[in-house]
Amino acid sequence: MSEPIAFSAATNAKIADLLGRYPRKQGALIPTLYVAQDEFGWLKPEVMQLVADTLELPLASVLATAMFYTMLHKKPVGRFHVQICTNVSCYLLGSDDLMAVAQQALGLAPGESTPDGLFTLESVQCLCACDRAPTLQINKEDYFKVTPAKLKELLAQLQTEGVKLGPPVGWLAEQHHAHA
Amino acid sequence: MSTKPTAYTPHPMEKRVLLRDHLGVDFTKLENYLAHGGFKMWQKAMELGRDGVLAEVKASGLRGRGGAGFPTGMKWSFLPKDERPRYLVVNADEGEPGTFKDRYFLELDPFRQLEGILIAAYTINAHVSYIYIRGEYWNSKAVTEDAIAQLYKAGWLGKNIQGSGFDLDVYMQTGAGAYICGEETALIESIEGKPGMPRLKPPFPANIGVFGMPTIVNNTETLSAVPVILEMGGEAWAALGTPKNGGTKLVGVAGHVKTPGLFEVPMGASMRDVIYTLGGGITDDREILAIIPGGSSCPFLTKDEIDVAMDFDGLKPVGSMLGTACITVMAEGLTDLLGVMQRVTAFYQHESCGQCTPCRQGTGWLKAIADKMDEGLGESEHIDLLISACGQIEGNTICAHGEAAAWPIRSIATKFRPQLEAAIRQRAAAHGYVVKPAAQPTAA
Incomplete structure (x- = not known):
């Protein structure tokens, strides 16, 4: 098992702002995946789980969306x-x-x-x-x-x-x- | 090496009511937009009232600038008369290969679109608007977010806008690299945080759209035209264009032309003039081999098919469409048409969302056949196979991605068969392969 991870306070504040824009939490999913990617470099499995926990979504919903879009990185990307x-x-x-x-x-x-x-x-x-x-x-x-x-x-x-x-x-x- | 978008200087053939010359004025600053008459049309909208604005937009004959050309005023009036919250969604997911028009507003004149959003949201009584901007448009996203922040700060967004009693929140929504999200129901799914898979229609977004609520989806250029329409009056806007095609249209010319760029012409302008006058003619004064009239999902045209009016009806006689009105010119002697076809098939295969079998599999087959030809393994019967595969895709899918994939390929395979045959032979020879002679019709 890898170390438990958490968002920084700044990222949490951004996610809270994003959540205010939609009547349902899943609306904030794509922009949240972007800020998660900004913080951790790419969407490793632990980050997907963290996003799912933060937005109270099933992991499957997070994975389905992340897999669909090419700009959400499922592998590390160079500098x-x-x-x-x-x-x-x-x-x-x-x-x-x-x-x-x-x-x-x-x-x-x-x-x-x-x-x-x-x-x-x-x-x-x-x-x-x-x-x-x-x-x-x-x-x-x-x-x-x-x-x-x-x-x-x-x-x-x-x-x-x-x-x-x-x-x-x-x-x-x-x-x-x-x-x- | 990166450059700011160029300042546009008008050509006499143009009619500019949307494009500005930007000489010395930065229109991404609210104070400059206001100093040049910005948001005066918001005031006028308040005087006209909802019905008044709707009447002007209907009178203008404005048709959706995303490519489909659906009348905007009619779309606005489709909203059901109930108490559910409504949404205004802006389609700024510019991604149609060959297109570069919405980028202009998003990067250089963001408040024109935002004033259009304010007026449209007021008219349809929506209190939340999402501007869905293509993921790769980093600059557009930054400019738009900054413009939104300037408007909140100055009291042009939020609660009780300028004392009008009208509330509106506008959010920049980012795409994430999926062409299909330019399709309005896929775009709605994407805003909801889901994979961008188009929905079956009906129900139409006007009834069940984003988050299940009534939603109007309009293109960036469409909404940017709204303040201009109120300023000129609907009838004056309509008179700029042709019957049923009101106003002006942004047109692009790119590819093998001498002066590529973005221009604004009255609806119905001659495509030949746009290419030869605004585009400056063909590179090295060559002949045209092929034209894509408005993004790569439009059927290709030959050099004999460009004497057409650039409006939503003018390209029907040559079996194509206006699309986004951004033309790609391919010159004789400079264009490897088989290579172009391979790129087009690869694009639609990559961007198919995968939910409908004819599109998911069909675009894969088109690409596989084009790849084979490109690798020197083509036969002339593969051209017939392409045409047949196109017929299996179109009309059999939830959204128009199937048609977008099939139509350009069929047009290349039918209109440019001799060039394709020659390219197949050339590629095969380069690899040392032998191609069967093309089947000749048996003599009677």
Whole structure:
């Protein structure tokens, strides 16, 4: 059995605010999963249970919702979550080249993370900025009209920054290969 | 490298009543929005009263800007006349591949939508509104949350708004990476904290919506138009467009064009002009190979099918639809149509919620066939198989995701067959495979 876990006071306050927005507690589930993810890095089983207990929901409801949405992480994610749009508009303007650059620079296939926990690489569906394609997103930041040269430069920058910061909260070295 | 959305400078072909030029003014600050006439239409709504506002919106002919084009005023009047609490839900789950219009309001002009929400909520007598914003739209979510906080602070949300006696709470609701939640009943399920699986209709959301209560779901662009309609008057708004298609429409042009961007034109503008004038023409002055008129769930068009009016009825003659009115242009010589088709099938397969067998399995089959072609293992009979599979999906599912997956693929397979045949052979040759000759019709 793992150590019992609890939300910080700040997270509990956020959840209390979220609960005030809905007539039923389950309404707060998705935003609560986000704040839980912010605190623990990803939604490990103990976190799902904690969310279920906090919102007084069956664990099955929490799992069903968490499993449905790609942005709720069921596996650890690297410090820099690099998501390259590979949908039509970006594909037309060279997103395959960007993906190739990222794969080479990071030594990853889409869906994988680096063992040091610094990078996760994924393709993402249309980011809806097609007039500024090709696009990608790293954590919460959008990048537009990206060229292979700019991407190479950016990844090198993040690598330097990442070495100082280390892996993110909740990173498990042994789990780095699979990412959902 | 990240850039703020660009400031838009109008083209003479445009008619701008929604888009602003943003020169030197930050409209994410409430004081700037107020200084430029913001919330005056809220005052007017109070003078007109609920029936008055509804009459203006009906007279405007405003049709839902999410893509379906359902008349907004009619939708508002479908609410049952009972005492249950009502909800106004804003669909800002922009995710249709090729689309980039709601992002403009959410990031650059958030109070226009919020004024529309205030007016609409007052009109339908809702006291809670959820703005459901796509999960990946981090900037939009932050701007909207900040705008909501500014409004609470200034007494424009909460109890007894500006002494009117009307109460309204507005909450930003985040999506979490599921395209299907753009479908209104899936969006409702998602607000309730459930997997985004569309509901059977009826009952319609107007009767049983979010948390089982009467609910109106409107798109961001639709609600952002509401203050403008009150300012101009419904009839003046209607006169901007074509009969049955009132007002202006945000249109996007992207892909292989010289000046991609977001523009605003009167409803019914020529698609050719939008592509060649606003879009600046095709990259390297090439020919058009194919067009997606309004997001990848619309059937593709050939270069001979673009002399159409961009409104909710104008694309029927060429078997397609306006959708989100954000056009993707694919140029001859620059486009690998088989690659495009593979991306489209992969997208709809990935985003199927999985509850209906024809969609869950059918989108998987479309992708499997397209993958096979893409890997050099295609035969021409696979094109017929695609067409047949499309027929097994459409019309057999709870929501329109089935059609959204099937229609574009069928249009590629039927309208662009020679290009697909050539691509199959090219891919096979690259892998050293041999493709059977295409079946020829037997001579009589």
